[in-house]
Amino acid sequence: MRKIDTGKLVVITGPMFSGKTSRLLELLERELRAGRKTILFKPEIDKRYSKAHVVTNKGIMLPAVISPIGSKTKKFIFEKSKGFDVIGVDEAQFWNSKSNLHKVLDDLVFLKKLVYVSAINKNIKNEAFETTSKLLIRADEIHTLTSVCAKCGNDATLTQKIRDNKEVFNKVIDVGGNDKYEPRCRNCYVPYKR
Numbered sequence: 001m002r003k004i005d006t007g008k009l010v011v012i013t014g015p016m017f018s019g020k021t022s023r024l025l026e027l028l029e030r031e032l033r034a035g036r037k038t039i040l041f042k043p044e045i046d047k048r049y050s051k052a053h054v055v056t057n058k059g060i061m062l063p064a065v066i067s068p069i070g071s072k073t074k075k076f077i078f079e080k081s082k083g084f085d086v087i088g089v090d091e092a093q094f095w096n097s098k099s100n101l102h103k104v105l106d107d108l109v110f111l112k113k114l115v116y117v118s119a120i121n122k123n124i125k126n127e128a129f130e131t132t133s134k135l136l137i138r139a140d141e142i143h144t145l146t147s148v149c150a151k152c153g154n155d156a157t158l159t160q161k162i163r164d165n166k167e168v169f170n171k172v173i174d175v176g177g178n179d180k181y182e183p184r185c186r187n188c189y190v191p192y193k194r
Protein backbone atom coordinates (compact mmCIF):
# COMPACT_ATOMS: atom_id res chain seq x y z
CA MET A 1 0.00 0.00 0.00
CA ARG A 2 1.22 3.48 -0.83
CA LYS A 3 1.54 5.54 2.29
CA ILE A 4 -0.88 8.40 2.67
CA ASP A 5 1.32 11.49 2.99
CA THR A 6 -1.48 13.96 3.43
CA GLY A 7 -5.11 13.75 4.45
CA LYS A 8 -7.84 14.92 2.15
CA LEU A 9 -11.51 15.82 2.48
CA VAL A 10 -13.49 15.03 -0.65
CA VAL A 11 -17.16 16.06 -0.79
CA ILE A 12 -19.53 14.62 -3.39
CA THR A 13 -22.60 16.81 -3.64
CA GLY A 14 -25.72 17.51 -5.72
CA PRO A 15 -29.48 16.93 -5.60
CA MET A 16 -31.21 13.62 -4.90
CA PHE A 17 -30.87 10.95 -7.60
CA SER A 18 -27.57 12.36 -8.87
CA GLY A 19 -25.59 9.21 -8.11
CA LYS A 20 -23.72 10.54 -5.09
CA THR A 21 -23.68 7.23 -3.23
CA SER A 22 -22.52 5.35 -6.34
CA ARG A 23 -19.69 7.84 -6.82
CA LEU A 24 -18.79 7.54 -3.15
CA LEU A 25 -18.64 3.75 -3.36
CA GLU A 26 -16.60 3.96 -6.56
CA LEU A 27 -14.04 6.19 -4.85
CA LEU A 28 -13.93 3.95 -1.78
CA GLU A 29 -13.50 0.93 -4.00
CA ARG A 30 -10.39 2.52 -5.56
CA GLU A 31 -8.96 2.92 -2.08
CA LEU A 32 -9.77 -0.70 -1.21
CA ARG A 33 -8.01 -1.81 -4.38
CA ALA A 34 -5.00 0.23 -3.28
CA GLY A 35 -4.97 -1.89 -0.14
CA ARG A 36 -6.21 0.79 2.21
CA LYS A 37 -8.41 -0.09 5.16
CA THR A 38 -11.75 1.55 4.48
CA ILE A 39 -14.92 2.03 6.53
CA LEU A 40 -18.26 3.62 5.67
CA PHE A 41 -20.57 5.51 8.03
CA LYS A 42 -24.28 5.95 7.46
CA PRO A 43 -26.64 8.15 9.49
CA GLU A 44 -28.94 6.36 11.93
CA ILE A 45 -31.91 8.25 10.47
CA ASP A 46 -31.61 6.36 7.21
CA LYS A 47 -33.48 3.13 7.85
CA ARG A 48 -33.08 2.08 4.23
CA TYR A 49 -29.75 0.58 5.26
CA SER A 50 -29.34 -1.63 8.26
CA LYS A 51 -26.67 -4.05 7.09
CA ALA A 52 -23.22 -4.29 8.61
CA HIS A 53 -21.64 -3.98 5.20
CA VAL A 54 -22.21 -2.60 1.73
CA VAL A 55 -21.38 -4.45 -1.46
CA THR A 56 -20.10 -2.20 -4.24
CA ASN A 57 -21.03 -2.58 -7.92
CA LYS A 58 -17.92 -4.63 -8.48
CA GLY A 59 -18.79 -6.89 -5.58
CA ILE A 60 -16.27 -5.63 -3.05
CA MET A 61 -17.49 -5.84 0.52
CA LEU A 62 -17.08 -2.75 2.64
CA PRO A 63 -17.76 -2.55 6.39
CA ALA A 64 -20.60 -0.11 7.07
CA VAL A 65 -21.56 1.33 10.43
CA ILE A 66 -24.71 3.19 11.42
CA SER A 67 -23.63 6.33 13.28
CA PRO A 68 -25.43 8.62 15.70
CA ILE A 69 -26.15 12.03 14.13
CA GLY A 70 -26.03 14.31 17.19
CA SER A 71 -23.63 15.11 20.02
CA LYS A 72 -22.37 11.51 20.27
CA THR A 73 -20.97 11.64 16.73
CA LYS A 74 -17.38 12.61 17.49
CA LYS A 75 -16.71 9.90 20.07
CA PHE A 76 -18.43 7.27 17.93
CA ILE A 77 -16.71 8.06 14.64
CA PHE A 78 -13.28 8.47 16.25
CA GLU A 79 -13.54 5.13 18.02
CA LYS A 80 -14.85 3.22 15.03
CA SER A 81 -12.29 4.80 12.67
CA LYS A 82 -9.29 3.56 14.63
CA GLY A 83 -7.03 1.53 12.38
CA PHE A 84 -8.72 2.70 9.16
CA ASP A 85 -6.95 4.81 6.54
CA VAL A 86 -10.02 5.80 4.57
CA ILE A 87 -13.35 6.96 5.92
CA GLY A 88 -16.54 7.26 3.88
CA VAL A 89 -19.66 9.07 5.05
CA ASP A 90 -22.94 8.71 3.17
CA GLU A 91 -25.87 11.16 3.32
CA ALA A 92 -24.01 13.63 5.52
CA GLN A 93 -26.81 16.21 5.34
CA PHE A 94 -28.66 14.14 7.96
CA TRP A 95 -26.11 14.85 10.72
CA ASN A 96 -27.50 17.68 12.86
CA SER A 97 -25.73 20.81 14.09
CA LYS A 98 -24.91 19.23 17.48
CA SER A 99 -22.80 16.62 15.70
CA ASN A 100 -20.27 19.16 14.37
CA LEU A 101 -19.62 16.59 11.66
CA HIS A 102 -17.50 19.08 9.69
CA LYS A 103 -15.08 19.44 12.59
CA VAL A 104 -15.03 15.73 13.34
CA LEU A 105 -14.10 14.90 9.75
CA ASP A 106 -11.66 17.80 9.45
CA ASP A 107 -9.85 16.51 12.55
CA LEU A 108 -9.58 13.07 10.95
CA VAL A 109 -8.14 14.63 7.79
CA PHE A 110 -5.44 16.31 9.88
CA LEU A 111 -4.60 12.83 11.20
CA LYS A 112 -3.76 11.95 7.55
CA LYS A 113 -6.95 10.07 6.80
CA LEU A 114 -8.67 10.22 3.44
CA VAL A 115 -12.28 11.21 4.02
CA TYR A 116 -14.94 10.89 1.33
CA VAL A 117 -18.38 12.33 2.03
CA SER A 118 -21.61 12.33 0.04
CA ALA A 119 -24.15 15.02 0.92
CA ILE A 120 -27.18 16.69 -0.63
CA ASN A 121 -26.38 20.40 -0.88
CA LYS A 122 -29.86 21.95 -0.98
CA ASN A 123 -33.19 21.01 0.59
CA ILE A 124 -36.61 21.04 -1.10
CA LYS A 125 -36.88 24.80 -0.42
CA ASN A 126 -33.64 25.44 -2.34
CA GLU A 127 -31.93 26.34 0.93
CA ALA A 128 -28.64 24.99 2.19
CA PHE A 129 -28.30 21.93 4.36
CA GLU A 130 -26.20 23.45 7.12
CA THR A 131 -23.94 20.43 7.65
CA THR A 132 -23.23 20.18 3.92
CA SER A 133 -22.37 23.89 3.67
CA LYS A 134 -19.83 23.58 6.47
CA LEU A 135 -18.30 20.52 4.84
CA LEU A 136 -18.06 22.21 1.44
CA ILE A 137 -16.08 25.09 2.92
CA ARG A 138 -13.55 22.68 4.41
CA ALA A 139 -13.33 20.39 1.39
CA ASP A 140 -10.04 19.90 -0.47
CA GLU A 141 -11.95 18.55 -3.44
CA ILE A 142 -15.62 18.84 -4.48
CA HIS A 143 -17.47 16.70 -6.98
CA THR A 144 -20.75 18.36 -7.96
CA LEU A 145 -23.13 15.93 -9.64
CA THR A 146 -26.41 16.61 -11.42
CA SER A 147 -29.48 14.49 -11.98
CA VAL A 148 -31.91 14.44 -14.92
CA CYS A 149 -34.98 16.65 -14.63
CA ALA A 150 -38.10 14.49 -14.20
CA LYS A 151 -40.11 16.99 -16.28
CA CYS A 152 -37.91 17.89 -19.25
CA GLY A 153 -34.67 15.94 -19.18
CA ASN A 154 -32.36 18.91 -18.61
CA ASP A 155 -29.61 18.63 -16.04
CA ALA A 156 -31.26 18.84 -12.63
CA THR A 157 -29.61 20.64 -9.72
CA LEU A 158 -32.67 20.80 -7.46
CA THR A 159 -34.89 18.38 -5.56
CA GLN A 160 -38.66 18.81 -5.52
CA LYS A 161 -40.95 17.15 -2.99
CA ILE A 162 -44.17 15.84 -4.48
CA ARG A 163 -47.43 14.62 -3.02
CA ASP A 164 -50.43 13.69 -5.19
CA ASN A 165 -48.66 15.27 -8.18
CA LYS A 166 -48.34 18.60 -6.34
CA GLU A 167 -45.20 20.36 -5.15
CA VAL A 168 -45.09 20.49 -1.34
CA PHE A 169 -42.64 22.03 1.14
CA ASN A 170 -43.56 20.42 4.47
CA LYS A 171 -41.15 18.32 6.55
CA VAL A 172 -37.82 19.23 4.99
CA ILE A 173 -36.08 16.21 6.54
CA ASP A 174 -38.11 13.21 5.47
CA VAL A 175 -36.34 10.06 4.34
CA GLY A 176 -37.71 8.75 1.08
CA GLY A 177 -37.06 7.99 -2.55
CA ASN A 178 -38.84 8.58 -5.82
CA ASP A 179 -42.17 8.08 -4.05
CA LYS A 180 -41.68 11.52 -2.46
CA TYR A 181 -39.09 13.39 -4.46
CA GLU A 182 -38.03 14.14 -8.00
CA PRO A 183 -35.07 15.92 -9.55
CA ARG A 184 -35.87 19.19 -11.35
CA CYS A 185 -33.97 21.70 -13.45
CA ARG A 186 -34.19 25.44 -12.77
CA ASN A 187 -36.97 25.87 -15.36
CA CYS A 188 -39.22 23.16 -13.96
CA TYR A 189 -38.56 23.62 -10.24
CA VAL A 190 -41.44 25.30 -8.39
CA PRO A 191 -39.90 27.63 -5.79
CA TYR A 192 -41.00 27.86 -2.20
CA LYS A 193 -42.89 31.10 -1.51
CA ARG A 194 -42.04 32.69 1.80
Ligand SMILES: [Zn+2]
Nearest residue numbers: 149152185188
Ligand atom coordinates in the same frame (compact mmCIF):
# COMPACT_ATOMS: atom_id res chain seq x y z
ZN1 LIG B 1 -36.80 20.61 -16.39
